[in-house]
Amino acid sequence: MIPGIGTLTQDTLWCFSQVKGTIEIGTTEANVLPSGLLPSGQNKLGPWCSPTGSPAPLSCETGCGEGSWILVCRLLVPTQVSLLSMEEDIDTRKINNSFLRDHSYATEADIISTVEFNHTGELLATGDKGGRVVIFQREQESKNQIHRRGEYNVYSTFQSHEPEFDYLKSLEIEEKINKIRWLPQQNAAYFLLSTNDKTVKLWKVSERDKRPEGYNLKDEEGRLRDPATITTLRVPVLRPMDLMVEATPRRVFANAHTYHINSISVNSDYETYMSADDLRINLWNFEITNQSFNIVDIKPANMEELTEVITAAEFHPHHCNTFVYSSSKGTIRLCDMRASALCDRHTKFFEEPEDPSNRSFFSEIISSISDVKFSHSGRYIMTRDYLTVKVWDLNMENRPIETYQVHDYLRSKLCSLYENDCIFDKFECVWNGSDSVIMTGSYNNFFRMFDRNTKRDVTLEASRENSKPRAILKPRKVCVGGKRRKDEISVDSLDFSKKILHTAWHPSENIIAVAATNNLYIFQDKVN
Amino acid sequence: MLSKGLKRKREEEEEKESLAVDALWLDPGHAAVAQAPPAVASSSLFDLSVLKLHHSLQQSEPDLRHLVLVVNTLRRIQASMAPAAALPPVPSPPVAPSMANNLLASSDAALSASMASLLEDLSHIEGLSQAPQPLADEGPPGRSIGGAAPSLGALDLLGPASGCLLDDGLEGLFEDIDTSMYDNELWAPASEGLKPGPEDGPGKEEAPELDEAELDYLMDVLVGTQALERPPGPGR
Secondary structure (H helix, E strand, O other), X not given: OOOOOOOOOXXXXXXXXXXXXXXXXXXXXXXXXXXXXXXXXXXXXXXXXXXXXXXXXXXXXXXXXXXXXXXXXXXXXXXXXXXXXXXXXXXXXXXXXXXXXXXXXXXXXXXXXXXXXXXXXXXXXXXXXXXXXXXXXXXXXXXXXXXXXXXXXXXXXXXXXXXEEEXXXXXXXXXXXXXXXXXXXXXXXXXXXXXXXXXXXXXXXXXXXXXXXXXXXXXXXXXXXXXXXXXXXXXXXEEEEEEEEEEEEEEEEOOOOOOOOOEEEEOOOOOEEEEEOOOEEEEXXXXXXOOOEEEEEOOOXXXXXXXXXXXXXXXXXXXXXXXXXXXXXXXXEEEEOOOOOOOOOOOEEEOOOOOHHHOOOOHHHHHOOOEEEEOOOOOEEEEEOOOEEEXXXXXXXXXXOEEEEOOHHHHHHHHHHHHOOHHHOOOOEXXXXXOOEEEEEOEXXXXXXXXXXXXXXXXXXXXXXXXXXXXXXXXXXXXXXXXXXXXXXXXHHOOOOOEOOEXXXXXXXXXXXXXXXXXXXXXXXXXX | XXXXXXXXXXXXXXXXXXXHHHHHHHOOOOHHHHOOOOHHHHXXXXXXXXXXXXXXXXXXXXXXXXXXXXXXXXXXXXXXXXOXXXXXXXXXXXXXXXXXXXXXXXOOHHHHHHHHHHHHHHHHHHHHOOOOOOOOXXXXXXXXXXXXXXXXXXXXXXXXXXXXXXOOOHHHHOOOOOHHHHHHHHHHHHHHHHOOOHHHOHHHHHHHHHHHHHXXXXXXXXXXXXXXXXXXXXXX
């Protein structure tokens, strides 16, 4: 298997690798339990961490009967994580106990709200509705288990954001993590940005596996020794200890957004990043938390005239002066920061003319772009609207070069989907490492992949039922009308509460992470 | 509502029917377009959108994207229901008073003001659609209704000061609420109900109580905001 060459030829088969998350009995996003309620007859899972508190391998395979699942304990290793204060504007040292979710049933706080691989693919981060970040690390491949190509185990867990209350406006600020973005690794520590609706935080995740012992003036507990008893000079030595992974908040970028942050994007200069809310985009320097530059502002002088909001934004992967942002009207604007300080005038404007045969009252809603992503090459951008994924060439503004139908069978159901608000769901989309395949989610826990070269596409499902170890995923098909074949599922049987909004693709290999409500599925292509 | 698996056949048929009607309405080549627009299908969509808008505005911090999309969709529906250019001024919004009562009972001062301006805009539509309720002639119109392009003033409350009672813009919000309309609605039944006395039975007693509660609430709102606007002078 050559890393990076991912194509959906007939040879590519996707198989199940792992699933993370609590086992729920028929729990979906629509009916997760509020915290505190205990369902009857739940499965009790095993211990959350090994008794010594050391990091335990938290993905364990236990057979549980026929057609078995891979039972994975949701990680909770409290002794691993501590919040240390390093700067004057952060709370003093404390152990944050609030993120210990010591339950085995799914609650709304467990709903995964973002998934992101780091630049090497070694780490996989998830954020959830309860403000928690969980980082998985790929285990080193061993010669003995060539068929298991490096599974992902829990590496670190920390509470990134807490629920806040804005006293001035009498508003509660949700702690849900909207986005996580990794910084490229520059030393032994890992850095990531995580954001909720209002505040962006820079987190440092570092390992500690040695500790100094043998202080001259202090005893082992840290108390000062009586100087009269000190007769020899000792130099502390570093001794190995159990690996401890610490997450510390290094920067807090707050009070810069009136509206809800929907995107963050790290610039290719690694010195700045941007955060975008419904009406404004701000540019930050990582070192400076008390000010940011406003680079886009589409707020009208009179809010009555508001007809369009910003839905997503991203920096160009190579050109640190270029970024794009998408709107609720289905347009994409490319801006050059060298042109002016306030990038209200775009350099390029991407919009596809409306298809008159498909016009309806819902045309605008379904054209609203929910995600925009540059290709790794920087030549293309991909956008996701409600029914399609489009690939645009940066050099052609008047229409996309490719359009892929994600679930066109929903076009006749728009009225119902408007009624139950599903039409407002925001799906994300991702490129594979070589920009040859794109992936996005759908309903009924389906997700779709499109090969740009062969024009083949496939629909797969993330479900517990299909989660045997290394089981090959069977392509799914939705039957639109008329006769339904044996393996097909009819449109009316789709579960619209099971939506795959967040997915991620390993930067160089065919490994994907799919978030289905409160479960994280990891799939790999079949290794022969 | 679409949910897992089962869907009642009847609902499905109704939806198909309404969708088919919508498709009919939108297809420019179809002969049906020449006839009178099927107001039933569009008005249900219209009502749904208004409900969504209301629900969105009721949030303490509305989802701006959702709000903007619903408002734009509402504008589209409105435009399709009134293809003629000029919108004649409507004497009085027939549905508005009952809507206002329902909405005000469950909302705070700022929201009621936003609803007032929203209803002002919706009054254009109420007069134009073949609304089943007859035009009420209970008193003078609540506020001046221009024929200009509708602007949904609900959105001007969204911003840093939304929900903040000490906002400077508060004064203007209450100028266009005509209390005489509410006086007509609420005072009359209350005074009538009080006169007959207990022999009317418990059924009638409920009505005056409800009106009194609504009335008290409204008076609190009005007196409260007046107190904010005009600080008490000496001797008050």
